[in-house]
Every structure is written in C-alpha cells, then in structure tokens.
Amino acid sequence: MPDEVVRTVNLTCSYRVGPVLEDISISVSAGDYVGIAGPNGSGKSTLVRALLGLNSLSSGSAALFGVPCERFSEWGRVGYLPQHVKLFNPVFPATVAETVGLGLLSLKRFPRRLKRLDKQRVHAVLDELGVSDLAGKLIGELSGGQQQRVLLARALVNNPELLILDEPTAALDPETRERFYRLVSDINRNQGVTVLLVTHDMGTIGLHASKLLYLDKRVLFYGNFDEFCHSAEMSTLFGEHSQHMMCHRH
Ligand code: ADP
Numbered sequence: 001m002p003d004e005v006v007r008t009v010n011l012t013c014s015y016r017v018g019p020v021l022e023d024i025s026i027s028v029s030a031g032d033y034v035g036i037a038g039p040n041g042s043g044k045s046t047l048v049r050a051l052l053g054l055n056s057l058s059s060g061s062a063a064l065f066g067v068p069c070e071r072f073s074e075w076g077r078v079g080y081l082p083q084h085v086k087l088f089n090p091v092f093p094a095t096v097a098e099t100v101g102l103g104l105l106s107l108k109r110f111p112r113r114l115k116r117l118d119k120q121r122v123h124a125v126l127d128e129l130g131v132s133d134l135a136g137k138l139i140g141e142l143s144g145g146q147q148q149r150v151l152l153a154r155a156l157v158n159n160p161e162l163l164i165l166d167e168p169t170a171a172l173d174p175e176t177r178e179r180f181y182r183l184v185s186d187i188n189r190n191q192g193v194t195v196l197l198v199t200h201d202m203g204t205i206g207l208h209a210s211k212l213l214y215l216d217k218r219v220l221f222y223g224n225f226d227e228f229c230h231s232a233e234m235s236t237l238f239g240e241h242s243q244h245m246m247c248h249r250h
Pocket residue numbers: 015016017020038039040041042043044045046047
C-alpha cells in the first residue's frame with residue numbers, strides 16, 4: 001500500500017518491569033490525523049518513541065513509509081515534538097531562529113552549516129506559524145505558547161510528511177491550546193501532512209482528528225471518530241456521558 005505512512009504489526013515494547021505496550025497493530029494512511037489518547041502510563045509516548053526508533057521493540061514490527069523502523073533513515077520526512085523538552089532554561093543562549101535551524105542542521109553532514117536557503121526556510125516556517133517577529137529573541141524570553149510554536153516550527157522546518165506531537169498543549173492555557181490545535185489542523189488539511197497527536201484532551205481532539213487511537217497498554221479502540229461515537233462497546237467502556245463529551249464536535 002503506497003500511501004501507508006505508519007504500520008505496526010503485533011508491536012510489543014517492554015521495560016525492565018515488563019511489557020508496557022502489547023500487540024499493537026495499526027495502519028495510518030497519508031493525510032490521516034490520528035488522536036492518540038489513553039490514561040497516564042498507558043504507553044502513548046512509548047508507542048511514538050518506538051516508531052521513531054527511540055525505543056526498541058520486544059516483538060512485532062513497525063514500519064514508516066513502508067520501511068521497517070530499524071532500517072528507516074529518511075528522518076527529514078518526519079517531524080517530532082517530544083513530550084518533555086528540557087531546552088528552555090531561561091538563560092539558554094540561543095535565538096528562536098537558531099533553535100529552529102537546529103532542525104535543519106541535524107540532517108546535514110559535515111560541515112554542518114546553514115546556507116542562505118536554509119535561513120530562508122527557517123524564516124518561512126516562522127512566518128507560517130505567525131511568529132516571525134520572534135526570530136531574533138532568546139528562547140528563554142518566550143511565553144509557553146510561543147515556545148510550543150517555536151518547537152512546532154522546528155518539527156516542521158524540513159517539510160515533513162509525518163508530524164508526531166506528544167502532548168504539545170499540556171502546559172498551555174485553553175485559548176493558546178485552541179490556537180495551537182488550529183495550526184496543526186491547517187497543516188494537516190492544507191499541506192496533507194499526516195499527523196499523530198498524543199493528547200489528554202479527549203474533549204477537543206474529536207474536533208480536529210479524523211481517527212482515534214485509544215490505548216491502555218493494548219488498543220482499546222482504533223478507527224474513525226464517527227465509528228467511536230456510535231460504538232456501543234465504547235459506551236460501555238466509557239459510559240454514555242463521557243462518550244458523548246468526546247463526541248461533542250460542536
Ligand atoms: P504515557 O505516555 O501513555 O503516559 P508511557 O509510554 O510514558 O505512557 O509509559 C508507559 C509505562 O512505561 C508507564 O508505566 C511508565 O512508567 C513506564 N516507562 C516509561 N518510560 C520508562 C523507562 N524509560 N523505564 C522504565 N519504565 C518506563
């Protein structure tokens with residue numbers, strides 16, 4: 001299937017304590033926007049890290065763009081915003097433009113230096129996200145919402161086909177969160193970028209994502225949001241009230 005961006009088959013990941021993710025079989029097609037939800041510790045970050053080759057599998061398989069993750073090398077096709085970014089020490093002496101430029105540098109071979117076109121790309125992506133006025137600021141001077149946009153810019157600077165965001169809005173106030181979600185939706189719709197977004201926001205993810213992956217160590221649900229909303233099994237699992245809240249798509 002040429003437009004399959006992610007595929008896992010019976011993927012299992014373990015830490016020393018034992019398996020934390022079991023028997024995950026999913027397929028994500030080009031252009032999908034998948035919301036990944038589940039309780040704390042349900043394996044959401046472990047799953048996305050496994051796809052990125054950052055966690056090893058104890059059994060099963062995972063592939064990106066048809067290539068097994070352990071052999072995948074075209075990382076420019078994937079943008080990633082991790083759950084915990086410890087970059088933002090208030091005295092970290094890098095500007096916004098430099099921070100976003102790191103996303104480009106990481107793919108270059110020696111000599112690692114940004115060319116004029118690279119700098120133009122950095123400014124173009126900052127412009128797209130409405131933060132070009134911040135280019136020369138130190139990242140430590142930014143608000144939480146601005147920092148998340150800069151990290152999103154860094155994830156997007158290589159024009160990825162797949163964007164993986166792990167709880168990008170957890171620290172944002174509701175208004176900034178909505179704006180961030182709108183940006184991601186635009187990128188998905190207008191540029192056809194496939195999105196995997198890990199979130200706790202069960203109440204709003206249905207507004208944006210086309211599919212839901214609900215994990216609790218295993219896949220409890222994977223499919224279209226509409227299917228989720230009409231599933232009697234999911235009503236039993238969550239209670240009709242909660243299901244209704246999640247399906248409240250305004
Ligand atoms: P989520 O992102 O859904 O909150 P995680 O994937 O981070 O869940 O974690 C799944 C489980 O694996 C949790 O029980 C967590 O404590 C455990 N875990 C996560 N990372 C590690 C690690 N590096 N070493 C050992 N256990 C871990």
